[in-house]
Amino acid sequence: MWGNAFLLSVLYLLVGIVVELLRRRSSSPTVARLSMALDSLPARALEVVHGLEPLRAAYFDGRISDLGVRVLFGIVTVAVIFLLALVVGAIMAVLRWAVLRAASSKGGPPQS
Template identity: 55%
Template sequence: METPSDSEQRQPTYPLLRIMGSNAFLLSVIYLILGISVEAVRRVYPTRFVQRLSLSLDSLPARALEFLGWMEPLRAKYLNGQIPDYQVRLIFGVTTVVIIFLLAFAVGLLVGSLRGYMERRALKKHSQRRPG
């Protein structure tokens, strides 16, 4: 009789963690590609729609930085010419990637907790039905 190999028997230790990480990575890549594309189009063909899209993409990291109290110093340095435009974009991009990862892990933990609760509840119901 054939036995499955060790690699086939082993389950990933934290499959939910792997899924959360890969989803967050994918969303981050999509956001960054979209941001770079919008910024490139904004510089070449600055329509009202593209400018609004750029502002909407910037609103999430701007609010997060505002919440942390880091937006005012960043704004002051940018307006004084101490920080170039690309560094502000880089800071906004990194901030957004961090937010995406935090949200992905928070949602994953919530879903994992709910799943564990439902499994425990189902086991409890199943064990109560059995005569013991």
């Protein structure tokens, strides 16, 4: 579970770095849309916890740079991916426990 979350986080961040480099070198609408799509996950997560408006205000006031926003978005994205991995892992553990408990009450392991 931790390995998958780590791998997904690294992959997401690598794709984000490549897209950001492409965005800075070219003004393609496709790259701009891809950049906005990658930014939507951390932006929505910050919006849910009421952190997007203070971040937006800090950005427009000049208290945080583009790089600062990117780093914050990266941290939020990694946190969201790890949280999702934990939730899915917990659900799978509960389902496995329920299947094993049901199988043990019937007198044997589940047949595959």
